[in-house]
Amino acid sequence: MRPLTDTETQTLFSKLANYTGRSLTHLITSSTSIPASSKSKKDEDNRHVFRLHSSRVYYLPLYLANLATSIARPNLLSLGTCIGKFTKTGKFRLHITALDVIAPHARYKVWVKPNGEMPFLYGGNVVKAHVGRWSEDCPEHVGVVVYDMKDVPLGFGVTARSTAESRRLEPTGIVTFRQADIGEYLRDEDTLFAT
Amino acid sequence: MGVGRRMKKQGPPTPLDESLVTRKRKQVDIPPTANGVGKKRRTAEGPPLMSGAILREQKATVNGKASKDKPLKAAKPNNINPKKAPSPPPVEEEISEEDENTDRIDDLDLIEDGLEGVGVSGLDALETDDEDIEDDEFDIADSDVVDSDIEQRTRMWSEDEDDSDAEEELNAANIEGLSRKLDMEQAIAETEAQAELEEAGMQTNISGDKPKVLVDDEDEDVAGGTSTLAPDLQLLRTRITDAIRVLGDFSNLAEEDRSRAEYTAQLLKDICAYYGYSPFLAEKLFNLFPPGEAFAFFEANETPRPMVIRTNTLKSHRRELAQALINRGVTLEPIGKWSKVGLQIFESPVPIGATPEYLAGHYILQAASSFLPVMALAPQEHERILDMAAAPGGKTTYIAALMKNTGCIFANDANKARAKGLIGNIHRLGVKNTIVCNYDALEFPHVIRGFDRVLLDAPCSGTGVIAKDASVKTNKTEKDFMRLPHLQKRLLLAAIDSVDHASKTGGYIVYSTCSVTVEENEQVVQYALNKRPNVKLVSTGLTFGREGYTSYMGKTFHPSLKETRRYYPHTYNVDGFFVSKFKKTGPTPANAVLAVNGKNSKQETTAVEEFVDKTPILTEEEEEAKADDFGGWDEEEDREYMERAKKAALRKKGRDPKADKAKAKSSDGTSNTEDGQAKKFKKTKKAC
Numbered sequence: 066m067r068p069l070t071d072t073e074t075q076t077l078f079s080k081l082a083n084y085t086g087r088s089l090t091h092l093i094t095s096s097t098s099i100p101a102s103s104k105s106k107k108d109e110d111n112r113h114v115f116r117l118h119s120s121r122v123y124y125l126p127l128y129l130a131n132l133a134t135s136i137a138r139p140n141l142l143s144l145g146t147c148i149g150k151f152t153k154t155g156k157f158r159l160h161i162t163a164l165d166v167i168a169p170h171a172r173y174k175v176w177v178k179p180n181g182e183m184p185f186l187y188g189g190n191v192v193k194a195h196v197g198r199w200s201e202d203c204p205e206h207v208g209v210v211v212y213d214m215k216d217v218p219l220g221f222g223v224t225a226r227s228t229a230e231s232r233r234l235e236p237t238g239i240v241t242f243r244q245a246d247i248g249e250y251l252r253d254e255d256t257l258f259a260t
Numbered sequence: 261m262g263v264g265r266r267m268k269k270q271g272p273p274t275p276l277d278e279s280l281v282t283r284k285r286k287q288v289d290i291p292p293t294a295n296g297v298g299k300k301r302r303t304a305e306g307p308p309l310m311s312g313a314i315l316r317e318q319k320a321t322v323n324g325k326a327s328k329d330k331p332l333k334a335a336k337p338n339n340i341n342p343k344k345a346p347s348p349p350p351v352e353e354e355i356s357e358e359d360e361n362t363d364r365i366d367d368l369d370l371i372e373d374g375l376e377g378v379g380v381s382g383l384d385a386l387e388t389d390d391e392d393i394e395d396d397e398f399d400i401a402d403s404d405v406v407d408s409d410i411e412q413r414t415r416m417w418s419e420d421e422d423d424s425d426a427e428e429e430l431n432a433a434n435i436e437g438l439s440r441k442l443d444m445e446q447a448i449a450e451t452e453a454q455a456e457l458e459e460a461g462m463q464t465n466i467s468g469d470k471p472k473v474l475v476d477d478e479d480e481d482v483a484g485g486t487s488t489l490a491p492d493l494q495l496l497r498t499r500i501t502d503a504i505r506v507l508g509d510f511s512n513l514a515e516e517d518r519s520r521a522e523y524t525a526q527l528l529k530d531i532c533a534y535y536g537y538s539p540f541l542a543e544k545l546f547n548l549f550p551p552g553e554a555f556a557f558f559e560a561n562e563t564p565r566p567m568v569i570r571t572n573t574l575k576s577h578r579r580e581l582a583q584a585l586i587n588r589g590v591t592l593e594p595i596g597k598w599s600k601v602g603l604q605i606f607e608s609p610v611p612i613g614a615t616p617e618y619l620a621g622h623y624i625l626q627a628a629s630s631f632l633p634v635m636a637l638a639p640q641e642h643e644r645i646l647d648m649a650a651a652p653g654g655k656t657t658y659i660a661a662l663m664k665n666t667g668c669i670f671a672n673d674a675n676k677a678r679a680k681g682l683i684g685n686i687h688r689l690g691v692k693n694t695i696v697c698n699y700d701a702l703e704f705p706h707v708i709r710g711f712d713r714v715l716l717d718a719p720c721s722g723t724g725v726i727a728k729d730a731s732v733k734t735n736k737t738e739k740d741f742m743r744l745p746h747l748q749k750r751l752l753l754a755a756i757d758s759v760d761h762a763s764k765t766g767g768y769i770v771y772s773t774c775s776v777t778v779e780e781n782e783q784v785v786q787y788a789l790n791k792r793p794n795v796k797l798v799s800t801g802l803t804f805g806r807e808g809y810t811s812y813m814g815k816t817f818h819p820s821l822k823e824t825r826r827y828y829p830h831t832y833n834v835d836g837f838f839v840s841k842f843k844k845t846g847p848t849p850a851n852a853v854l855a856v857n858g859k860n861s862k863q864e865t866t867a868v869e870e871f872v873d874k875t876p877i878l879t880e881e882e883e884e885a886k887a888d889d890f891g892g893w894d895e896e897e898d899r900e901y902m903e904r905a906k907k908a909a910l911r912k913k914g915r916d917p918k919a920d921k922a923k924a925k926s927s928d929g930t931s932n933t934e935d936g937q938a939k940k941f942k943k944t945k946k947a948c
Contacts (some may be wrong), residue, residue: 129693132644132668135708136697142676143683143696162687182616215584217620247619250688258683 066118066133066141076157077115077122077148084208084221086172092124115148122148122157124166143258160257161220161245164210168218171210173200175241182213185220186248194236203228209241220246496534500555503527507551527551531558537733544741544777545723547813553830560830561726567605567612568595569623570631570654572689573661576622578603584617598803599631601661621689626654629724629827629835633717633772634658636800636825636839640765642667643712646758648701648751651678653685655717660691669694670708672701702750705757706913712766716755718748720773720780724836727829741779748773748784756792761844769795769842776828776836778812785824785840786817794846797823800839804832808840 069077082089092113110128117123118141125133125145133144146166149159159167177185181195197214205227211219222241225231231240249257503523506513510520524546532542535558546554569592571578578594578601585592589609595602603623605612612618613625639645639659650656650671659669671686671694673679679698686694699707701716721744722732755769771788773780785808788795797820808824810817824840 125692129668129695132670132708133695136695136699137707140697140699140707141695142679142698143686144694146692147683147687165687165690165692186616186619213616217616217622219616219620247616247621247688250619250684251614254684255680258680258687 066116066123066130066138066144069115069117069122072155073117073122073151073157074115076151076155080149080157080159081167083223084167084172084210085170088170088172091170092166116144117151118144121150124148124163147258159221159245161247161249162257164218164221164245164247167221168210168212171218171221173203173207173209173224174212175199175209176212176214176216177219178214182219185211185243186246188243188246188248188252190225190239190243191222191241192236193231193234193238193240196240199228199231199240201228205230208244211241211243211246218247220244220248493534496530500527500530500534503530504551504555524551531555535562535733536730538736540738541723541733541736548776548778556830557828560828560833564727565627565829565833565835568626568628569603569605569612570626570658571601571603571623572621572657573601574665574690575620576617581617581622584622585615588615595628599628599635601658602628602631604628619688624654624657624685624689626658627725627728627835629774629837630654630717631658632802632805632825632827632834632837632839633715633770634662636772636802636841637713637715637768637770638801639663639667639713643763643766644668644670644710646670646672646704646711646714646755648672648704648714648716648755649674649719650696651675651682653682653689655715656682656694657685657689657691659715660686660689660693663693665690665692667693670711671696672699672704674698674700702754703913705754706915709758710760711758712760712763713768714755714759714770716751716769716771718751718771718773718780718784720744720748720775721777722774724774724776724827724829724838726836728835741777745779745784748780749787752784752788753791756788756795756842756844757848759844761794761846767844768798769844770800770839771842772837772839774835774837776826776838778809778815781826781838781840782809782812782817782821782824783815785821788842789818789820792848792852794848795842795844797821798841798843799823800825800841802839805839806831808838 078089081092085092094112110126110131112127113124114127114130115122115124116130116133118138123143123145124147129145133141147160147162148166149157149163151157175191175196176198177191177195178197181191181197184195185191191211200209203209203224205225206223208221208223210221213219220243222243222245224241225239226234231238234240503526507520507523507527510523514520514523528539528542528546531537531546532539535542537545537558545557548554549557571581582592582594582603585603585608590612591606591608592603593606595604617623618625634655637645637659639662641663643663644667645659645663647656647659647669651673653671656669656671663669669691671682673682673696676698679696683696686696697707721736721740722729723736726732752769752771755771759767759769761767771785775781785797789797797818800823802825805825805827807822808817808826810819810821821840824838827834827837827839829836
């Protein structure tokens with residue numbers, strides 16, 4: 066387990082910024098879930114950090130990262146929230162487990178109707194007929210978080226077309242390409258957390 | 261296999277009811293077809309009374325044959341009928357009597373059913389008698405008017421008409437043959453019934469004298485106690501219940517010159533055969549309870565526990581979740597007053613483990629019993645908590661939910677493959693404060709200590725969850741019940757050593773197993789109390805559950821063991837479970853046996869003993885070594901290396917080598933060549 070290097074940080078942040086936009090800063094500053102009354106030392110402890118462990122990136126409060134140093138490397142399996150992993154070529158791939166981190170800060174969103182939930186959870190792309198609502202002014206090929214109509218995040222993907230173009234699309238046209246969905250917890254349980 | 265047996269087991273009572281039902285349906289169904297035909301014919305000729313009576317008899321016997329499963333009941337009419345059949349005159353007398361008493365009985369059908377055994381022929385005759393008079397009035401009603409009351413009547417009449425229809429066909433020629441045939445049938449049925457009665461002799465005996473439970477050897481073979489044939493489950497079951505009854509009131513019900521032990525042995529044998537337990541396990545479980553309760557326990561192990569889900573309060577609320585699931589067509593209900601997060605699922609049209617709510621982490625499938633240790637642990641926010649055997653994560657995530665994702669949880673599991681599911685659940689449920697590691701839990705005090713609370717849900721034999729995993733019935737041997745408690749004891753000591761006694765909010769250890777045996781529960785707790793004077797048992801804070809044993813089969817435990825809680829499938833409809841909660845009051849004394857080193861120290865002593873035997877061989881080798889070209893063996897220099905390696909090994913294990921220095925020095929002081937060698941030997945032992 067170690068902090069990320071500069072290049073790694075850059076790769077990771079550019080990826081995350083694709084989904085969160087400028088609110089990425091909220092991820093790194095300590096004010097996310099801490100009451101204002103807490104002291105500065107505590108504040109520092111509760112600041113969230115990214116840690117790399119066996120090519121996976123974890124997002125966790127600092128105090129947790131400090132505690133985890135007691136665990137030997139081969140024995141450490143997971144800590145905090147797994148964001149994704151660096152591929153051998155140095156690219157970063159977000160996992161579905163990152164949904165909890167990016168969903169609260171998502172910039173562009175797509176809400177799918179109840180009849181579109183299951184197709185999406187089975188790994189399908191979001192088609193126009195299933196879209197209940199979407200963020201306006203969404204450009205092409207940018208990350209979006211997919212919600213159901215009750216605002217429960219289901220996964221994320223990239224837009225296939227800008228919102229304006231999508232309006233002219235036929236109902237079966239794909240609006241969002243799926244990248245990850247919570248169905249993976251069942252489908253890819255074996256590979257998702259393999260170390 | 262289990263299901264099949266259950267089906268059979270539930271069998272015995274049902275045939276009685278079923279046959280009744282089917283017979284009734286027959287009576288209802290048949291008439292309409294015969295209805296019209298009967299009417300037409302009857303107008304041509306008046307029905308002879310006597311033959312009607314005989315026909316009814318025929319019906320009775322037919323019924324008796326149709327429902328072969330209930331010969332006991334069928335036997336009754338058969339016994340009575342033959343007396344009446346040959347003597348028609350008394351029947352006529354009866355008719356006149358009844359005629360006077362009951363001029364118009366509206367629902368003869370009912371009475372007929374009730375009295376079938378007693379006065380069949382008489383009533384029958386009555387009906388046919390009435391019929392003649394009333395016939396014309398009801399002819400019209402029969403045809404087209406539909407009225408509930410009338411319908412009932414029509415049924416009644418039509419049935420009789422059915423009889424009279426058949427009566428018509430009788431004539432002097434065949435009536436004799438028919439009655440002979442009936443007699444024969446009756447005789448056959450009677451013998452059959454008698455045989456059945458003898459076989460199921462116990463049932464009739466119940467109200468009367470003492471039940472015969474203990475069987476002779478030849479009987480046993482028939483019953484299938486030891487034979488290769490499939491055992492007669494019904495007989496086994498009656499014998500089990502009888503034996504339990506006898507054991508419950510031994511002085512009154514037992515046969516003379518039979519001891520309690522004999523009855524118990526027979527009962528155990530039957531239980532093994534009936535439920536498929538290994539004799540060893542059956543005895544172990546049987547001894548936990550009084551006989552009647554043991555039977556209930558074994559029975560409960562055959563039925564599955566209700567499916568329960570736990571709301572993940574990090575992401576949802578129980579009411580919301582319940583509403584969402586109800587919208588999907590799931591029938592559910594809160595699990596009970598004791599839990600605010602449990603929901604019991606009765607039936608679901610969708611797979612409960614694959615709904616969008618499940619995937620979104622709003623709930624987790626978790627047995628009700630595994631709520632209990634976490635509730636006993638009562639984790640507080642901002643604490644540091646250790647879950648020593650965490651997979652598959654139901655308890656860990658519950659702890660995190662109770663802590664509202666603050667503080668820190670170390671979720672450890674010794675099995676890497678199982679840890680995968682654990683990580684999956686942790687992420688799915690949105691738990692963010694967990695560190696998942698893969699250690700042998702025994703090592704944990706050396707990895708990190710100072711926890712506020714430790715949960716040890718120890719690996720166990722699983723005798724509490726036989727309903728879930730029936731293989732436990734046969735695959736657990738005596739060895740398992742020595743090996744597992746040994747491991748559990750060491751784990752519990754490790755758990756105790758990991759806790760920070762000075763913690764402001766905590767200092768608690770919860771030890772739980774999904775086993776019901778005393779070896780894995782009370783004895784382990786007692787062991788920990790003996791080995792660690794700095795812990796005491798405290799109340800688990802659970803509102804229900806049975807107190808742990810303070811004495812069991814000659815063993816007495818510390819009185820505070822009544823603070824522990826036991827759960828059984830037959831009492832609370834949860835899995836068999838044991839929960840105990842310790843409070844650590846002071847530091848572990850220096851001379852205490854460490855969980856890990858306890859084993860090592862034992863090895864050391866044995867090593868010394870072994871060494872005595874091996875001395876001559878070693879010295880011989882030494883001499884050889886000195887003699888050869890290599891330059892011999894420098895004792896002094898070697899010791900230095902050994903010392904260094906030893907320190908390194910200690911450091912590797914996470915222990916402070918300086919702490920052991922005093923010990924090392926003291927042994928050094930008395931060192932001679934032999935001692936040095938002994939230590940070398942020790943070290944090699946340790947290394948392996």
